[in-house]
Amino acid sequence: MITGGARGQGRAHALALAAEGADIVAADAPGPMAGLTYPLGTEDDLHETAKLVEELGRRCLPISVDVRDPGQVDAAVQQTVTDLGSLDIVVANAGIVSTGPLHEVSDEMWRQLVDTNLTGVFHTLRAAIPVMRRQQFGRVVVTSSMGGRMGIPDLAAYNATKWGIIGLAKSVALEVAKEGITVNVVCPTTTQTPMVQPTGGEDVPDDLVRRMMKANPIPRPWLQPEDVSRGVVYLVSDPGVITGSVLEIGLGGSARIH
Ligand SMILES: NC(=O)c1ccc[n+]([C@@H]2O[C@H](COP(=O)([O-])OP(=O)(O)OC[C@H]3O[C@@H](n4cnc5c(N)ncnc54)[C@H](O)[C@@H]3O)[C@@H](O)[C@H]2O)c1
Numbered sequence: 001m002i003t004g005g006a007r008g009q010g011r012a013h014a015l016a017l018a019a020e021g022a023d024i025v026a027a028d029a030p031g032p033m034a035g036l037t038y039p040l041g042t043e044d045d046l047h048e049t050a051k052l053v054e055e056l057g058r059r060c061l062p063i064s065v066d067v068r069d070p071g072q073v074d075a076a077v078q079q080t081v082t083d084l085g086s087l088d089i090v091v092a093n094a095g096i097v098s099t100g101p102l103h104e105v106s107d108e109m110w111r112q113l114v115d116t117n118l119t120g121v122f123h124t125l126r127a128a129i130p131v132m133r134r135q136q137f138g139r140v141v142v143t144s145s146m147g148g149r150m151g152i153p154d155l156a157a158y159n160a161t162k163w164g165i166i167g168l169a170k171s172v173a174l175e176v177a178k179e180g181i182t183v184n185v186v187c188p189t190t191t192q193t194p195m196v197q198p199t200g201g202e203d204v205p206d207d208l209v210r211r212m213m214k215a216n217p218i219p220r221p222w223l224q225p226e227d228v229s230r231g232v233v234y235l236v237s238d239p240g241v242i243t244g245s246v247l248e249i250g251l252g253g254s255a256r257i258h
Helices: 010-021 043-055 070-084 107-135 156-175 207-215 224-239
Strands: 026-030 060-064 089-092 138-143 181-188 247-249
Touching: 010 026, 010 043, 010 089, 010 207, 010 224, 026 043, 026 070, 026 207, 043 060, 060 070, 060 247, 070 107, 089 107, 089 224, 107 138, 107 156, 107 224, 156 181, 181 224
Parallel strands: 026 060, 089 138, 138 181, 181 247
Antiparallel strands: none
């Protein structure tokens, strides 16, 4: 089950996991949010993910879920177990971004960021872990960001949520370590998805993104979603010896920190 599976990294993870033999639940198409500078994933995007997964010979359930709503997340987990028989892998990937100096962050935008990026991951893990406990097996990957490893001006609210889910993931990893369940984190640097490039072109859209790209030692403009998927596949195919870890997919940016 991949939240934010309609497009971008979530869709790439769906295809990479399907290619490895997984049936997929793609959860996305949230309710409206105010003040975002880019559109969110839609039902059409979800169905396109499902079509692409099915072309790889696997099943895909597209489910409309807003991770801010615990009832919708619980129902999606339930539907997964009913329709597919188990819930082996969860990628808690749904997220939004908003940029700007802290004094310009509205109460509403702060709430939307926290409700999606932090509370949404809480809802997803809280719903999935009991199922995995019953199975005595599970692989959970949480999508943070290189913004969850450092401070970045104009990303304070976003980064607060991305640091938060690392604490959540590491703590849950300890709670379930004896039960065949691993919980790990991926931290991508800037990745070419509709979140940072809504028009789908090659031009780098804003100053902040340009600044972040320049800071990366490996001289590539940005990651492709598939670069992150390789990390996700690695973590979920691990036999159960890697948990509570953070995989930085950072074009070398992590060499300068810690
Ligand atoms: N693109 C980047 O540069 C970058 C870098 C580091 C981390 N990330 C993180 O990677 C994850 C995936 O983002 P992406 O780059 O694929 O961007 P994206 O915007 O293409 O995909 C995110 C998906 O999450 C969905 N989503 C947002 N809020 C939701 C909600 N409340 N309920 C359900 N679904 C919701 C969106 O509809 C969208 O389809 C996010 O958590 C993001 O913060 C992105």
